[in-house]
Amino acid sequence: MIKEKVIEVLAQYKDCAPEEIDVTQSFEELKLDSLDTVEIVMNLEEAFEIELKITEELKTVQDVIDAITKLV
Amino acid sequence: MSIKITGTGSCLPSLSITNHDLSKILDTSHEWIFSRTGIESRHICENGLTPIAAEAGAEALKDAGRTIEEIDYILCATVSPDYATPSLACMVQQELGGTCPALDIGAACSGFLYGLDMAQALIGSGKAERILLIAAESMSSTVDWTKRDVSVLFGDGAGAVVLEEGADLLAISIGAVGRAEPLFMKRPAGNCPYALPKSGDVYLHMDGQEIYKFAVNAMVRDILHVMEAANVSAEEVDYVLPHQANLRILDAASKKLPIPAEKFLNNIRGTGNTSAASIAILLDEARKSGTIRAGQLLVMSAFGAGLTTGACIIKWSKD
Numbered sequence: 001m002i003k004e005k006v007i008e009v010l011a012q013y014k015d016c017a018p019e020e021i022d023v024t025q026s027f028e029e030l031k032l033d034s035l036d037t038v039e040i041v042m043n044l045e046e047a048f049e050i051e052l053k054i055t056e057e058l059k060t061v062q063d064v065i066d067a068i069t070k071l072v
Numbered sequence: 073m074s075i076k077i078t079g080t081g082s083c084l085p086s087l088s089i090t091n092h093d094l095s096k097i098l099d100t101s102h103e104w105i106f107s108r109t110g111i112e113s114r115h116i117c118e119n120g121l122t123p124i125a126a127e128a129g130a131e132a133l134k135d136a137g138r139t140i141e142e143i144d145y146i147l148c149a150t151v152s153p154d155y156a157t158p159s160l161a162c163m164v165q166q167e168l169g170g171t172c173p174a175l176d177i178g179a180a181c182s183g184f185l186y187g188l189d190m191a192q193a194l195i196g197s198g199k200a201e202r203i204l205l206i207a208a209e210s211m212s213s214t215v216d217w218t219k220r221d222v223s224v225l226f227g228d229g230a231g232a233v234v235l236e237e238g239a240d241l242l243a244i245s246i247g248a249v250g251r252a253e254p255l256f257m258k259r260p261a262g263n264c265p266y267a268l269p270k271s272g273d274v275y276l277h278m279d280g281q282e283i284y285k286f287a288v289n290a291m292v293r294d295i296l297h298v299m300e301a302a303n304v305s306a307e308e309v310d311y312v313l314p315h316q317a318n319l320r321i322l323d324a325a326s327k328k329l330p331i332p333a334e335k336f337l338n339n340i341r342g343t344g345n346t347s348a349a350s351i352a353i354l355l356d357e358a359r360k361s362g363t364i365r366a367g368q369l370l371v372m373s374a375f376g377a378g379l380t381t382g383a384c385i386i387k388w389s390k391d
Contacts, residue, residue, distance in 0.1 A: 035108055035320050038284045042324075054281050 002048075002072065006065050009043050023061040030061075040064075048072055075192050076238025076389055079138065081131025082231040082356035083124040084115040084343065091224070098220040105224050110319025114227025114344030117210045120154045121228070125208035126167035128230035128352075133168075133204065136234035140170035143234075144200035147190060148176045149183025149207040149348040151257070151377070152214050164206060180255070181315050181376025182246065183207055183348030184231070188384060189246045191235040206232040207352040211345070214257055216275035225318070226276075227344030231352020242369075243302035244384035245294060254282045255377040284321060290375040291325040294383035298371065302385040306330035308369050311358070315374035316340040316350035331371070337363065347376065359390075366391050 003023065011018040014030065021030070027037050041052050044064065050071045058064055090113040091102035105111055117124060125148065133140060146161045146168075153160035153176060161174035179186035184207040194200040208230035215223040255278045261270040291314060299306070309331050314322050319340055326333040339354050346353060351372050358364045366389055373383040 033108060034281060035284055035318075038281045039288075039324055042285060042288065054285075 002068055003065050005047060006044065006061065006068065009047050010040060010061065013040050013043060021061060023065065025061060026059045044068065074237075074239050074241045075188075075195050075235045076240035077233045077386070078236050078238075078390060079132040079134070079136025079234035080232065080352075080356040080359055081128045081133075081135060082229070082353045083127040083131065084229045084353070085117045085124055087116045087118055088113050088342070089116055094224055097217070098223065100220040100224055108318075108320065109225060110338070110340050111225065111344045112341045114342075115229055116212045117228040121150070121152060121160060121208055121210040121213075121230070122154050122163040122167060124228070124230045125150075125160055125206050125232075126164045128208065128232040128356075129164055129168055129204055129206045131356075132206075132232035132234050136236075138202060138234055140165075140168045140204075143170060143202050143204045144172050145191075145194060145203045146170070146172060146174040147187050147203060147205045148174075149179065149187045149205070150176055150209055151178060151180050151183070151347060152210040154210075156259070160208060161206070179246075179248075179348070179376070179380045179382075180378055181317065181345070181347045181350070182374040182378065182380035182382040183376075184351045185244070185372060185374045185382025185384060186246050186380065188235070188241065189244050189382070192241055192244065195235065195237055201236065203235045204232065205235055206230060207348040209347040209349045211276070211347055214276040216273070221280070222276055222278050225345050227346050229343055229346040229349045229353050231349050231354075231356050233352060233355070238389065240386050240389050242304070242385040242387055243298040244382070245298050245301065246380070246382040248378045248380045251379050254279045254286065254379065257377075284318070286379060287317060287321045287375045288324045288328070290381045291321070291373045291383075292328045294381055295325075295329055295331070295371055295373050298383045298385050304369060304385055309335060309371055310368035311364065312336045312371045312373065313351050313354050313358070314338075314372070315376070316343060316354060317345045317375070350374075364388055
């Protein structure tokens with residue numbers, strides 16, 4: 001459920017199909033820079049009603065899913 | 073009692089440095105800077121801040137049809153004056169003349185909005201009839217030019233307005249949440265033998281990601297707040313003049329607001345982030361280009377170190 005929602009938020013931001021998002025990929029591999037990361041984190045915070053800290057450990061989509069799983 | 077803007081002026085130093093110029097002295101590139109900020113070039117003061125601040129002030133006075141002797145206060149919004157003391161406002165007074173009180177406002181990038189708020193209070197209380205508000209920065213003197221992260225973002229410049237009693241300012245809201253670590257600049261340590269040793273340098277430091285988040289949230293919140301306070305709808309807003317920190321911040325904020333993105337004015341491409349000066353410069357340029365005309369509704373919004381924020385709604389009355 002969390003995974004699907006994270007993918008949905010990412011796909012919406014990137015304007016691509018959810019199937020194109022591979023959770024093992026890093027933001028860099030998804031061609032997203034540091035400011036894109038902030039915006040996606042902000043969108044995720046809104047979608048999950050949480051506060052998500054941006055840290056060096058948030059490298060891949062899976063890292064984000066894991067971080068959110070701990071919070072909800 | 074409200075205030076109106078009776079004159080505007082601005083001054084950018086003649087030296088302009090492009091991203092390509094920077095790529096020769098720093099490990100960076102035009103593509104990197106432009107894609108993340110919307111900045112292509114910025115102006116740099118070669119000879120201090122006072123001359124350009126004074127020139128912007130003189131231009132605003134001329135536009136208002138006023139002399140410096142008719143001014144009751146000189147307020148300067150800045151974090152990068154030539155001297156820690158005297159204030160920039162006093163140095164401007166040395167250039168322009170007059171004997172009125174002169175002082176600086178330290179509210180970082182929100183300084184111009186803080187200045188408008190102070191001016192409204194001074195004019196509203198009867199302490200002043202006419203105020204010269206100058207927002208001026210020499211950010212190039214604050215950043216570490218051996219590092220690429222912050223130095224490429226900023227630029228120098230000055231903007232000014234003359235404020236008098238009127239009915240232009242429909243709503244204004246300023247605020248602060250005291251926190252240093254996301255954006256700060258320390259003073260030199262000094263050599264007091266009794267003080268504990270200080271760590272760190274005197275350059276401007278910024279946590280870009282945290283400021284980005286703060287900025288987008290603050291802009292959205294503050295703009296909606298002043299629109300409600302002035303009972304103004306998104307359709308009625310003619311232009312938004314946001315603090316020019318980063319084009320990506322403006323895009324992100326405009327997407328979350330009911331005001332269409334094309335109403336957000338920007339000039340960051342050729343100026344970089346000029347901190348307190350950015351809205352004042354943008355206002356003067358938009359007037360000179362004929363974009364802003366009498367009768368229009370303008371929204372201004374700023375955010376910066378402090379952390380400070382400010383927003384206002386102006387019914388522009390000057391031709």
